[in-house]
Amino acid sequence: KAGVTQTPRYLIKTRGQQVTLSCSPISGHRSVSWYQQTPGQGLQFLFEYFSETQRNKGNFPGRFSGRQFSNSRSEMNVSTLELGDSALYLCASSSQLNTGELFFGEGSRLTVL
């Protein structure tokens, strides 16, 4: 059974640009959530989608957005990139809400110059 797949794995952008990251969950998993990991702030929750609906959103500016498709694949978008957006972005999927185990992908490492 394939795990959570994130693309691209690495990318470099410049300030002001926008970026779209993709996440394919484990087959059958309908919950997809996103996290940002930085050395200073650690792992922080961005948002969660279940059956194409955003259920939760973390404390991030509106430049961070996401969506989920009918096949449960998810994308997140960051517009008007800032240097502080440089981070490892991790996607997780789960088969259940609330009590399910979360499985993470390898992440997308974004560097903003």
Added chain:
Amino acid sequence: KQEVTQIPAALSVPEGENLVLNCSFTDSAIYNLQWFRQDPGKGLTSLLLIQSSQREQTSGRLNASLDKSSGRSTLYIAASQPGDSATYLCAVNEVTGGGNKLTFGTGTQLKVEL
């Protein structure tokens, strides 16, 4: 606001030692607690999931306990090996989150030396 703390921040032990990693959380209204390991530059690997109604879970050389009333969890690693070297993270899924919204600790960086 839920806060998750992990002690110690870093730990270095000789191979073969048994060790305990600690995790504490401030709000006991949780669905579950999950332990992960993270290797440098990699994603998170799930180690153990403990539901709020459970006291402990075991997988191989790993044993995790949960005391929800006191807001504590421990991860016990038996007979440590160099391959266990990684950062270990605990995370809680709060009831008030209304879904799968994990709050993470800052991690314990473990080094097992030959």
